[in-house]
Amino acid sequence: MHGWDGHVTMSLCRGTLMLRRREMFDEFLSKATALRSAESPFAVAVVVRSQAPVSGKPGDKAIIQPDGSAWGWIGGGCVQPLVIREAQKAIEDGSPRLIRIAPSRGSESEEGIVNYTMTCHGGGALDVYIEPILSKPLILIVGRSLTAQVLCKLGKAIGYRVSVVAPGATRERFPDADLIIDELDLSQVKITPETYVVVSTQGEHDEEALEQALRANTSYVSFIASVLKARKVFDFLITKGLAPESLSRIKAPAGLNIGASSSQEIAVSILAEIVQARKSKMTALDIEDVPVDKSGLVNAQDPVCGMAVETNAANYLSEYKGKTFYFCCGGCKQTFDKQPEVYA
Numbered sequence: 001m002h003g004w005d006g007h008v009t010m011s012l013c014r015g016t017l018m019l020r021r022r023e024m025f026d027e028f029l030s031k032a033t034a035l036r037s038a039e040s041p042f043a044v045a046v047v048v049r050s051q052a053p054v055s056g057k058p059g060d061k062a063i064i065q066p067d068g069s070a071w072g073w074i075g076g077g078c079v080q081p082l083v084i085r086e087a088q089k090a091i092e093d094g095s096p097r098l099i100r101i102a103p104s105r106g107s108e109s110e111e112g113i114v115n116y117t118m119t120c121h122g123g124g125a126l127d128v129y130i131e132p133i134l135s136k137p138l139i140l141i142v143g144r145s146l147t148a149q150v151l152c153k154l155g156k157a158i159g160y161r162v163s164v165v166a167p168g169a170t171r172e173r174f175p176d177a178d179l180i181i182d183e184l185d186l187s188q189v190k191i192t193p194e195t196y197v198v199v200s201t202q203g204e205h206d207e208e209a210l211e212q213a214l215r216a217n218t219s220y221v222s223f224i225a226s227v228l229k230a231r232k233v234f235d236f237l238i239t240k241g242l243a244p245e246s247l248s249r250i251k252a253p254a255g256l257n258i259g260a261s262s263s264q265e266i267a268v269s270i271l272a273e274i275v276q277a278r279k280s281k282m283t284a285l286d287i288e289d290v291p292v293d294k295s296g297l298v299n300a301q302d303p304v305c306g307m308a309v310e311t312n313a314a315n316y317l318s319e320y321k322g323k324t325f326y327f328c329c330g331g332c333k334q335t336f337d338k339q340p341e342v343y344a
Contacts, residue, residue: 016222039135043087078119078329090132100127119331136161142209143200144169150267161201194276196220210242220277222254303343
């Protein structure tokens with residue numbers, strides 16, 4: 001009787017666990033879908049291998065956003081901050097990575113694997129794969145010219161999102177656009193670090209369009225105009241109080257110098273310039289973001305695992321030869337205190 005009862009209990013527990021895992025997976029998919037729909041970048045971290053004793057198991061996963069907030073489970077202790085740190089790097093540079101957290105890093109590093117030393121008291125090891133899910137870059141076209149229409153079509157063809165802002169802009173003129181705003185109001189568009197603004201007003205509210213484009217504070221703003229016309233428009237804007245250094249951010253004439261003359265060729269040159277600007281920015285890891293107030297935050301580096309630590313919020317620190325060292329967890333502090341001369 002007891003054996004039968006035990007068997008039933010184990011079956012019920014197993015069934016409950018499977019149901020819970022399925023519910024968590026459904027919730028995981030819902031959260032990921034919501035972030036994708038909102039064009040919000042994030043990273044997915046999945047435990048692909050573990051060695052006891054660790055709390056993270058193969059199949060455990062988490063969603064990590066650029067600000068470091070995480071949903072899900074990939075392990076606690078010293079594991080979670082390391083995974084979050086690498087996930088933020090993945091979102092920034094757009095590259096997936098496999099990280100290995102083990103008691104020792106080994107004498108030889110393996111290509112494609114980022115190694116960390118396991119400093120948690122429990123020990124164990126695990127491999128975590130991190131995949132960045134990035135929002136599509138956005139071409140924000142201000143104006144409704146023929147060049148603007150061609151640029152919209154070309155941008156969509158290579159996987160960009162396209163928003164068009166202009167009085168008189170219609171779905172008939174821009175059938176491929178993701179968003180059309182038929183008034184000159186860029187505040188209605190969600191600006192991201194991956195937004196590229198092209199002003200193609202051709203005499204219709206040029207000055208106002210350029211003012212709004214500069215206020216959007218994107219890394220790329222171009223103006224479809226001749227050198228002479230651009231100079232005249234810029235001179236007028238300076239008389240209105242805009243700083244010359246601010247206007248110097250505007251690329252005019254727009255596009256790479258490929259000898260373009262027709263509207264179609266000009267659109268090609270602009271798209272090529274946007275691709276070039278985007279790739280150069282990603283290579284330099286210089287993606288601009290919404291300004292964050294970091295006053296009062298002083299970052300230090302954990303001498304054991306290398307993780308960045310906010311000194312004003314650190315719970316673990318040690319003094320050695322008159323210098324203060326900060327740690328992400330108690331395990332790192334304990335490791336340091338045993339051999340401070342090695343890590344200092």
